[in-house]
Amino acid sequence: MTESLYSEEECERVARLASLRYVKDTMPGITRQKQGEEFIYFKEGKPLTDANVLARIKKLAIPPAYQDVWICPYENGHIQATGRDKNNRKQYRYHPLWFKVRNQQKFTTMIEFGQSLPLIKRHISRELNKPAQLNRAQVICAIIYLLYHYNVRVGNAVYARQNKSYGLTTLRKKHLSLKRNKAILNFRGKNAKLWRIILSDSRIIKILKKCEEISGYELFKYVDENNSLTVVTSQEVNFYLKNITNYPFTAKDFRTWIACRETLCRLIRYNPCEDASDPFNDIIKQVSKLMGHTPAICQKNYIHPDIILSWKAESLREWANKNHDKIAHLTDDKILLLWLKSNKKRTK
Incomplete structure (x- = not known):
């Protein structure tokens, strides 16, 4: 479970895109009560006996120490559970599909964000x-x-x-x-x-x-x-x-953009003549340090998956060689934007 750092507007928008029900933990839900080493779950004041719902709750793996636990009564609720940890911090368990769609959405508006950067900077x-x-x-x-x-x-x-x-x-x-x-x-x-x-x-x-x-x-x-x-x-x-x-960009889009920009530009500037080893892991470590994350989290949540795929398929190097003269005169922001547009055409 993770502490929610998402606005209500973002939660509702992503829930809609994922075809999930937007819920709040202030609505009636499922509660639990400890009995011996086990928990009994209640819905509308009555013990819960539905095997499918109990199986869903078990998969949520809510820590036993959590207090004030609320469990969504709907299988398709964008929030599946909330609770308070030992430090009284509210923690959230989101529907896996909500997380998946949200992570995809981070990258779908990158071209628009890159095109808007000059306007933002001028303003x-x-x-x-x-x-x-x-x-x-x-x-x-x-x-x-x-x-x-x-x-x-x-x-x-x-x-x-x-x-x-x-x-x-x-x-x-x-x-x-x-x-x-x-x-x-x-x-x-x-x-x-x-x-x-x-x-x-x-x-x-x-x-x-x-x-x-x-x-x-x-x-x-x-x-x-x-x-x-x-x-x-x-x-x-x-x-x-x-x-x-006039786009629903957020401050988080800057971090996604910067992580992708730094990864892409460092990869295409790697010179295999100077070092025969694959620089990918080292570059991910460098960017993750910049982001203040572990390499695994940085790669999963901040770097466009097609950057990683194109590097591993060696098509990124081919693209960089093909566009060498053009890239030489571009800023790093414009290099990333150029690649995003090329990648969009390629993957259509």
Whole structure:
């Protein structure tokens, strides 16, 4: 079971795509009660005897120590169970099909995301070039700048509170050090990864200084239309991205893009004349370190499966050789976009 870091909007959208029932654990469900070494399950206050439902519950493998366990009464519910672990953190068990569709969806909009990047970057640059203010647009644009350039997670308030690990929207003033011509962010991220980001862009530094000057321990805040201080949330960042691009992109799309970009470009720049060994595992390790994950998780959740397949089939090397002159004049973002478009044509 994993702690939910997904918004309700994303859960509902993916459930619909997977043809699953969108559910919440506030609705009536199945509960359990310990009796000796076993559990008895109840539905609508009566002991559950349906063998098929009991078999489904057994497959969920809900840890015995979990409290406040809720089990979905529907086999096709996008959430199958929730419970609280020993640290009172709410944990979720999702339907396998929901996870499968969600992982596929991460990669289906990559072309649109890559095509939208110039627009996003122009918009951010325009806002950051204005005099430093604590308005919503400029503070959120500073966050998006950091998402793109430093691959930091956007942050989740629940995760910060329960695990004392942080992302951009949950950073505290204590994580910021301001020097004469630079700003340093030091913090503990997810999976205990220690981040140390040294910033030299004067536009970002000016905004950070403004953020530090105002009251409250949160770092990224803005003054709203009512002259009240408002802490930026990950949902606001996602909503802002949607408004810029007219696509339902989220902050997570930056991490997927960066992982794919770094993997692809490092693979095609590998020179077999200099090293005869297969660089794939080493490159996955490098990218996983960048992402703050294990190589297995990085490969499974962040890297487009067709990048991996095309490398193993040696078609990626053929593509790179065929497009050598074109690639030589492209940025890494444009190289990935070119490959994505070529791959889409090839796999149609």
